[in-house]
Amino acid sequence: MAELIDLQTFTDKRGNLTVIEKVIPFEVKRIFYIYGVDDSIRGGHRHHNTTQAAICLKGSCEIYSTEGTTEERFVLDSPAKCLTIQPQDWHVMYNFTSDAILMVLASDFFDPDDYIFEKYSITQKQAYHD
Template sequence: MAYQIDLKTFTDDRGHLTVIEKVIPFDVRRIFYIYGVDGSTRGGHRHHQTVQAAICLKGSCAIYNQDGTNERVFELNSPDQCLILEPKDWHQMFDFSEDAILMVLASEYFDATDYIYEPYFIHDPLRELTASQ
C-alpha cells in the first residue's frame, strides 16, 4: 500500500529548505510534473516495475490508491510531504487546486509496456450506499 513520508525541512527567517536525500527508496531515473489541471482526473494505472514518489510542490491534490486489498485517499498539500507509490498501487490523482504543481520522481524511464490500466476493483460509493439500505 502507498505510504507517506515527511521530507526533512529546515526553516528560519529566510524561508524553508526541503531536502530530498536518502529518503526515496529507489534511484531516480525520471522526473515529471503535472500542473494547470482543468478539473480532470489524472493517472488511472499501476505499474509492473516503476516505483514513484509524488510531492505536491505548490497547492494541493488528492491521490486515490488501491492495492488489491486496501484503498485510501491521500491528501497532498505541503511540499514536505511525499507519497511513495509501489508498482502494485493503482492510483488516480484528482481535486487539484488551481495553483497545484505535482512533481513525481520515478524509478524507471518511461516504458508504455510497464503500465497496467485496469483497477483491481471499481470503487463506486453510490453502489455501496444503495447496497447498505
C-alpha cells in the same frame, strides 16, 4: 501500499529548505511535473516495475491508491510531504487546486509496456469520484 513520508525541512527567518535525501527508496531515473489541471482525474493505472514518489510543490491535490485489498486517500498539500507509490498501487490523482504543481520522481524511464490500466475488483466504495 502507498506511504506518506514527511520530508526533512529546515525553517528559519529566510524561509524553508526541504531536503530529499536518503528517503526515496529507489534511484531516480525520471522526473515529471503535472500542472494546469482542470477538474480532470489523472493517472488511472499501476505499473509492472516502476515505483514513484509524488510531491505537490505548490497548491494541493489528492491521490487515491489501492493495491487490491486496501484503499487509501492522501492529501498532498505541502512540499514537505512525499507519497511513495509502489508498482502494484493502482492510483488516480484528482482535486487539483488551480495553482497545483505535482512533481513525480520515478524509478524507471518511461515505458508504455510498464503500465497496467485495469482497476482492481474491490468491494469497498471508491474514495474518489469517477
